[in-house]
Amino acid sequence: MRSAHRFTLLSLLFILFIVLAASLGTLLAKTAGTTPAQPRAIAPRGELTADERNTVEIFALTSPSVVHITTARQALNLFTLNVLEIPQGTGSGFVWDEAGHVVTNFHVIQGADAARVTLADQSTWRAKLVGVYPDRDLAVLRIDAPPERLRPIPIGESKGLKVGQKVLAIGNPFGLDQSLTTGVVSALNREIESVTGRTIRGVIQTDAAINPGNSGGPLLDSAGRLIGVNTAIYSPSGASAGIGFAIPVDEVNRIVPRLIREGRIRRPVLGIAAASPAFNKALGLPPGVAILRVDPDGPAARAGLKPFVPVTEGSVVVGDLIVAIDGTPTPDLDTLLDALERYRPGDTVTLDVLRGTERRQVAVTLDSSS
Incomplete structure (x- = not known):
């Protein structure tokens, strides 16, 4: 009896659902098309703001200079012995000049065997590697696109930038x-x-x-x-x-x-080996680059610079500590290397050097790195 009662109740609910659905369909059919409906009137936009116009103009001016870079690794197909290019990654870059040079980050092309550059007009060109400088994460590629397809980016300056602009x-x-x-x-x-x-x-x-x-x-x-x-x-x-x-x-x-x-940055050298910061701390030295070794035929040796030399356990013959180059402080080796990048082999620089408590200036003519 209970099963028959449950079946009857379910049947009634199902019939009620069908009736309601049919009624709703009939209602929609009667009302559809009876109410006038037109597209909404477009509200007046007015002029773009000055900042919006500036943004639009900059994009129109500079986007043709921006490129899409895709990189690939090469692999040998062991069955066909054909060389395959396996996609590796993507990045961005920009056109530097009408000779086809393109600037990007070094890490964009790092480890790649091949790269392609897609210009804003969607044309794609195989790129050749011109040079890299990993210390500044910069790389230069070159494509053989005709000058009329290339839009070099306008160059500004960064020294006058202000926070908030x-x-x-x-x-x-x-x-x-x-x-x-x-x-x-x-x-x-x-x-x-x-x-x-x-x-x-x-x-x-x-x-x-x-x-x-x-x-x-x-x-x-x-x-x-x-x-x-x-x-x-x-x-x-x-x-x-x-x-x-x-x-x-x-x-x-x-x-x-x-x-x-x-093709690369050939940094000028002093011909020295520098101590670690721990060396300065252990000897209680002020900020600077302590010289541990001097190349016998290098610029530092010719200028008379001397290294710190251990003689017995806990005893050191005091050498030279470079504290500035042409007036720019060099509290550590990284700063000294940054400063040297602004010179070329053959340039003469003035080093401020401490030996013990004596401070003096030494002229050194820089050599080329190998």
Whole structure:
């Protein structure tokens, strides 16, 4: 009896559902088309704001200079013995000149065997590697595109930047080409670590959204000029967290022409081996670069510089401590190497040197690194 009662109740509910659905369909059929309906009137837009017009104009001016870079590794197919190109990654870059030079980050092409550059007109070109400088995370490629297809990016300067001024970033985040983000200069003179472990100083911090794929793309000012190369983000998740970093254009404009001419940065040398910071601390030395070894035929030896020499356990013959180069303080080796990059082999510099408590100035003519 209970089963029959349950079956009857379910049947009634099902019939009621069918009746209600049919009634609703009939109601919709009767009301559809009886009420007049037209597209809504478009509200007047008015003129774009001055800031919006500026942003639109900058994108139109500079986006043709921004490129999409794809890299690949080469592998041998063991069955056909053909060389295959396996996609490795993507990044951004920008056209440097009408000779086809393209600037990007070193880490964008690091470890790749091949690279292709896609211009804003969607034409794709096989790229040749011209030169790299991993210490500043910069690389230069070259494509054989005709000059009429190339739009070199306008170059600005970074030394006069102010915190709070507007910036724009164009790149290919997550492979989405020609993406524009805006923000401000959040801070100046930040320090980040390059892929070689060297410190990159003077870095621009921005809150313009920078994501994977933006690396190597331009950071622009409100005049549409290049002021930095987007390089890194600080983010626990790997996506933009509003803290991005760009290598300042003054560094880029100093390094890129040398990479185009020579293929690498040949840093001038003093001909010394430097002690670690722990050495300075153990001997109670002030900030500076303590000399541990002098190359016999190097510039430092010719200038009469002397190394610290251990003679017995706990006893050291005091040598020279380099504390400045041409008036610029050198509290550690990294700072000294940064300063040396601004010179060329054959230049003569003046070192401020401490030996014990005696401070003196020594003229040294720099040699070329091997």
